[in-house]
Amino acid sequence: MSEIGGYPQRQDALASSEKLHHRSLGQRVWSWRYLFLRRVTQFGFLLMFLGTAHWGWEVAKDVPLLTGNLSASEFIGLIPMADPFATLQIFLTGHLLQREVWIGAALILGFYLLVGGRVYCAWVCPVNLVTDLAGWLRNRLDVKPIFHLTRNVRYFVLAAALILSAISGVAAFEWVSPIGMMHREIIFGLGLGFLALLAIFLFDLLILKNGWCGHLCPLGAFWSLAGRHTAQLRVRFDKTTCTHCGECAKVCPEPQVLNLRRLEETGYVISGECSNCGRCSPLCPEGSLAFDWRPLIGKHNASARGPGSM
16 A cells, blocks of 8 residues: 555544444445355355255256266256366376366356456355355454565465476376365265365464465465456456545555556556455545446546546
8 A cells, every 4th residue: 555645644544434434234234245145155056066966956856956066067957167277286196178168168268367367266165154254253352463464475375386296197286175174064964175265264363464365275376366357357446536645555465466556557456366255345444445337437437537627
């Protein structure tokens, strides 16, 4: 975040923060709308897997609703879906992949290339439930970080997973993925994978804020690279109303993407590390942040600045 300049601007920032802290109950509930939608989406996917596996949910006779797991699945017996990162790892091991896997990976990759790669992290990944809980408790308990770690470590973990897959002949991250472990725990019952989830929870709670998702997860790194230049759903920034109060950065799990100087230049959050989680925009006291479609952002920002603006 850029530093607040002169006294009038500081006054504006303080007024914005004060406005946020004096919201009505209805305004507070409305600010949770994206969190509610994220949970509906996350639990919805898990429920479809669970219902198909245990209760035989079908869309027609002998046509299951959703089979498989988050690495490879099939929807309504017609649409194959595959995790592109898992597919890439398996390809590097030298194993032959069926055509359906490539089609499924292409469908999922194409979707997230358009909406934003890390949308998966905030809206689908079940481990996000664990890390969000750890982050919420961490804020309530005011836990201080034991050490700091560059967020670029996740890209080294990503590279290491691919290299190890090629060398060992085993899909390295898939073999130890806590995402897969959590999915299996929920669908098929509690097992030793619970220990990995507990370790992530304690790591995020006691050692490093947003430690797993924000610093180590190679799948998050993959998706941040995948959707960086092509994603059409972005968080638009209106510099004419922003008072630099900093409230958005306080709630953002990737606060580095809210660099105000960069936002003023681009008019929207350009970093692929943004997960479109929707935390920032409902909490912005001045409404300076909002979801928007990339082709329309320039037009909408120009309209906010008034007639004759470019």
